[in-house]
Amino acid sequence: MSDWTPEAGTPPVSTPDEPEDGEPAAAAPSHEPAGPAPLGIVRTPTGHAAVxxxxxRLADADHLPADGHIEVYEDVHRGLRAELTSLDARPAAVPGPPGTPSAYDNTHDHRS
Known part of the structure; x- marks a missing residue:
């Protein structure tokens, strides 16, 4: 540390953080990645609760850094595929009168 002090009438020396006019300098640009921020994409309801x-679930990606988005997107994709696949599944058998086989009942031979 120095004991030197400026003499009266000597203009102050500016530092790199403070320009000569005495105002603080603007913050230097950061080279760090920006934090997570919502994209503001509106998700319109489809009317199908599961979908x-x-x-x-896509809204969860709004709070994650970019490298965490893939997990959310893959999870949503798997879920949507499962919902679409379920549309191709056979409907549950509708019970008929007792003793009447269902149209989807594979336990009886219906060729007779």
Whole structure:
């Protein structure tokens, strides 16, 4: 540390953080990645509760850094595929009168 002090009438020396006019300098640009920020994408409800729940899961990506988005997107994709696949599944058998086999009952031979 120095004991030197400026003499009266000597202009102050500016530092790199303070320009000569005495105002603080603007912050230097950061080279760090920006934090997570919502994209503001509106998700319109489809009316199908299971699909809407999967689409709402996309909002979880808004709070994650970019490298965490893939996990959310893959999860949503798997869920939507499962919902679409379920549309191709056979409907549950509708019970008929007792003793009447269902149209989807594979336990009986219906060729007779």
């Amino acid at each position: 809407d729940a999967r689409l709402e």
